[in-house]
Amino acid sequence: NAGVTQTPKFQVLKTGQSMTLQCAQDMNHNSMYWYRQDPGMGLRLIYYSASEGTTDKGEVPNGYNVSRLNKREFSLRLESAAPSQTSVYFCASSDNGGAFQETQYFGPGTRLLVL
Amino acid sequence: LAKTTQPISMDSYEGQEVNITCSHNNIATNDYITWYQQFPSQGPRFIIQGYKTKVTNEVASLFIPADRKSSTLSLPRVSLSDTAVYYCLVASNTGKLIFGQGTTLQVKP
Numbered sequence: 001n002a003g004v005t006q007t008p009k010f011q012v013l014k015t016g017q018s019m020t021l022q023c024a025q026d027m028n029h030n031s032m033y034w035y036r037q038d039p040g041m042g043l044r045l046i047y048y049s050a051s052e053g054t055t056d057k058g059e060v061p062n063g064y065n066v067s068r069l070n071k072r073e074f075s076l077r078l079e080s081a082a083p084s085q086t087s088v089y090f091c092a093s094s095d096n097g098g099a100f101q102e103t104q105y106f107g108p109g110t111r112l113l114v115l
Numbered sequence: 116l117a118k119t120t121q122p123i124s125m126d127s128y129e130g131q132e133v134n135i136t137c138s139h140n141n142i143a144t145n146d147y148i149t150w151y152q153q154f155p156s157q158g159p160r161f162i163i164q165g166y167k168t169k170v171t172n173e174v175a176s177l178f179i180p181a182d183r184k185s186s187t188l189s190l191p192r193v194s195l196s197d198t199a200v201y202y203c204l205v206a207s208n209t210g211k212l213i214f215g216q217g218t219t220l221q222v223k224p
Binding site: 004041042043044090092103104105106107108109 | 149156157158159160161164202214216217
């Protein structure tokens with residue numbers, strides 16, 4: 001049981017390049033989330049998926065798109081990367097069907113540097 | 116949306132009890148209070164959650180007064196391995212998650 005896994009662990013992009021961050025969970029959770037964390041700051045919610053087939057915007061969705069591929073996988077795409085998107089990205093999942101008070105389980109993070 | 120306020124940092128010594136208070140003046144009726152712990156280069160990890168009064172588990176206690184406008188995370192007898200950032204989180208089943216800025220706890224020998 002690996003929990004929440006994220007790939008890649010680290011990525012360097014040039015401004016304007018695109019990439020997709022992958023996230024998978026093996027806990028059969030309904031809900032999945034993408035956050036970003038900037039130095040010295042807390043986590044900010046980018047997008048979330050309360051259940052398979054649904055996605056909703058969080059606090060900072062601009063510049064990102066998401067896909068809930070199936071119940072296990074939730075990907076985050078940067079279509080045209082900008083230096084302001086340099087951050088650590090965390091994926092999380094929870095078994096709540098959209099009720100945020102349930103425990104969230106976080107992945108190890110993806111460190112993204114946009115030059 | 117409920118917003119939380121926590122101290123930026125705290126220092127403690129091994130063996131002491133540590134109390135971290137979070138202010139959430141605009142908490143709504145359906146909101147729960149959850150605390151997470153984060154070590155460097157790792158994702159946050161759930162510690163404890165509560166709605167009102169007191170909740171205790173094997174790791175910590177959470178105290179919530181009747182007006183629910185604040186909450187206090189209590190860590191008994193901290194060790195060096197408790198050095199981390201602690202986040203206070205207020206969320207409901209209809210709202211969005213808002214993390215506090217986090218409290219960096221430094222435990223000294």
